[in-house]
Amino acid sequence: MGADVSAPEGGGHKKGPGVKKQTRKDTKVDMTPMVDLGFLLITFFVFTTTMSTPKAFKLNVPDDTAKDEEQTEAKASGAFTVLLSKENHVYFYEGQLDAEGKNFKSSNFKEIRAELLRKKANTPEKDFVVIIKPNEQASYKNVVDMLDEMQILEIKRYAVVDIAEGENALIGVTEGTPAGGK
Amino acid sequence: MSKLNKIARKSTWVDMTAFVDVAFLILSFFMLATKFKPPEVVKIENPKSVSSENVKDKDVLKVSFDKDGRVFISFSNDKDGKEKAQLTAEVLSRQKGLGLTPTEISNFIKFSVGGIGVPVQNLKSFLAFSDDEYKSFQQPGIPVSDTLNNQLNDYLGAMLTGTGGRRPANVMLNGDNATKYPYFKNVLAAFKKNGIFSFKLVTSLEGVPSGTPLYKTQNKK
Numbered sequence: 067m068g069a070d071v072s073a074p075e076g077g078g079h080k081k082g083p084g085v086k087k088q089t090r091k092d093t094k095v096d097m098t099p100m101v102d103l104g105f106l107l108i109t110f111f112v113f114t115t116t117m118s119t120p121k122a123f124k125l126n127v128p129d130d131t132a133k134d135e136e137q138t139e140a141k142a143s144g145a146f147t148v149l150l151s152k153e154n155h156v157y158f159y160e161g162q163l164d165a166e167g168k169n170f171k172s173s174n175f176k177e178i179r180a181e182l183l184r185k186k187a188n189t190p191e192k193d194f195v196v197i198i199k200p201n202e203q204a205s206y207k208n209v210v211d212m213l214d215e216m217q218i219l220e221i222k223r224y225a226v227v228d229i230a231e232g233e234n235a236l237i238g239v240t241e242g243t244p245a246g247g248k
Numbered sequence: 249m250s251k252l253n254k255i256a257r258k259s260t261w262v263d264m265t266a267f268v269d270v271a272f273l274i275l276s277f278f279m280l281a282t283k284f285k286p287p288e289v290v291k292i293e294n295p296k297s298v299s300s301e302n303v304k305d306k307d308v309l310k311v312s313f314d315k316d317g318r319v320f321i322s323f324s325n326d327k328d329g330k331e332k333a334q335l336t337a338e339v340l341s342r343q344k345g346l347g348l349t350p351t352e353i354s355n356f357i358k359f360s361v362g363g364i365g366v367p368v369q370n371l372k373s374f375l376a377f378s379d380d381e382y383k384s385f386q387q388p389g390i391p392v393s394d395t396l397n398n399q400l401n402d403y404l405g406a407m408l409t410g411t412g413g414r415r416p417a418n419v420m421l422n423g424d425n426a427t428k429y430p431y432f433k434n435v436l437a438a439f440k441k442n443g444i445f446s447f448k449l450v451t452s453l454e455g456v457p458s459g460t461p462l463y464k465t466q467n468k469k
Contacts, residue, residue, distance in 0.1 A: 097264030104271030111278035122420070122448035123299040127440060150429070179460070200429040206313075207425035209432060210295040210449060217298055220461040228433075 125213065128225070144193025146185045148178065148212060149229065151237050152203030160185060163233065170236050175211060182219055196224040201234050290314045290363060292424045296454035298462065303450060307332075309407070309416040310450075311400065311435055312363060315426040318389025319435060320363035321403050328416065333360040335410025336403065343406060346372050365389040368399050392434040400438040408442055419447035 149157040156178050159169045173181060186194055198212050209226065216224045292314055307328035312320045323329035323336075337356035341348035346368070348356070352375035356364070359375070365387035366374045377385060391399050408415065419439075423432060439447065456463045 094261065094263075097268050100268045101264050101271055104268060104275055108271060108275050108278060111275065111282055115278060115282045120294060120303045120450045121297065121299050121453050122301045122303045122418075123297045123451045124301070124446070124448050125421075126446045127436060128445070179457075183461075202428065202430050204429040205425060206423045206427040206429065206432050207295040209429055210297060210423075210451065214295075214297040214299075214451075214454075218456060218460045218462045220465065 123210070123214070144189045145195055145197055146182065147197040147199060149233055149237060150198065150200040150204035150208045150212060151241065152201075152205075154205075154208060155237075155241065156208075157237060157240065163236075170240075172240060175208075175215075179215065179219065182215065182221070186219065186221065191222075194221070194223065196221055198224060198226045199229040199233065200226070201229045201237060290318065290320060290365075292422055293426075294422065294450050294452050295425050297449070297451035298454055298456045299451060300453060301448075303420065303448070304418045307417040308420055309418070310363075310420040310422055311439075312422040313389075313424065313427050313431050313435060315424040316389075317393065317427055317431040318365055318387065319392050319400055319431070320365035320387065321360070321390065321400070322363040323357075323360045323416075324418075325361045329361075330357050332407055332411060332416060333357040336360075336407040339406040339410040340368065340371070340402065343409075344368050344371075344402070348372060348375065352376065363387075367391050368402055392431060392438065398434060398438050398441075400435060401441055404438055404442040404444070413443075415444060419444055420450055421447055422450040 143161055145161055147159050147163070151157065154175060156173045156175060158171055158173055158178065158181060161169070163170065182196065196216065198209070200209050200212075213224075213226075215221075290312060292312055305324055306326055308322075308324035309329075309332065310322045310324075312322065314320075323333040334353060334357055337348060337353045340346065341353070348371075352372065355375045355377070356371075358379075359377075359382055362382075364371075364374075367388065367390065370388075374385075374387075390403060391397055421435065421439075423435075439445075456466060
């Protein structure tokens, strides 16, 4: 019994009479269209994806309605004032502004860091305060950059204050346009 | 010479299976990582900062201003955001005598996901828009420049009245690089006036410059 079923001789039953010779088809499948489809979908997702998620920059603003005695006082000697103007122009002065504008200096966003660091190192921590005064030509980017600079340099006390008329005029003189380029 | 001619011609068939594998691997990565861009009516380029905290998307009140100083207000598209949008519309309608219909209020909720930037007096006609009209309409922005007519104040005030002073968990300020400072100042003024003293600015990430104090503190840990 067992001998009958098993052991087809030689090439097996294919070679038997009446059995047509089956041509073996190639089992290879052309994957090229599938690749095309895959990459088409990839491009779609690449374009619709937002990879860089926006980040949150915390900002606390003081309550202006607070009573005068509750407000923090800044010692003039420890103050460092940064003035922001159009086209990323940065000006600064230490302490109080000289009547003739002698300590009024021009700078830029790269050099201001060294100045801030120097001032920070030379001033007692409790006195050190940075006052940021953007004028009307300053952009939002400048203000945020300067606030960011406070984070980078770990300056704890800083304030964004409206620019004074005299300071704006000085910027105007420096930039060659009257009244701060208004 | 004769040797060269004898080189057997190989089949040009390339097995693409591995390629397919790679393609679909990348595809699945993108499908999982994708978060579709939220609908926005204005294009805003954010400034950079070293801040690495991610922006949250639950219970958000977002005030955006573009480079021309057009101000928009938007709420998130979740339960809390919708509730706050609805309350804002209702209170605004009552306070300013706009007489908004329920359809218009539901439109306010719908439009507020993308951003609403129209003066209060134009709000009723704006809310009568269809979705397509909303998309094609150039919104003038909420007026803020005039200190007497800072209407962002009205919007924020209406929202806080509606919620009984309960402010959204995430107050965001989304500003464009090129916006001039006075707009930012006026938006801040409206926030301050409504007692919102703590909020977040939307920024994109930038590396901490080496050698700075923050860099040193971060590397100490």
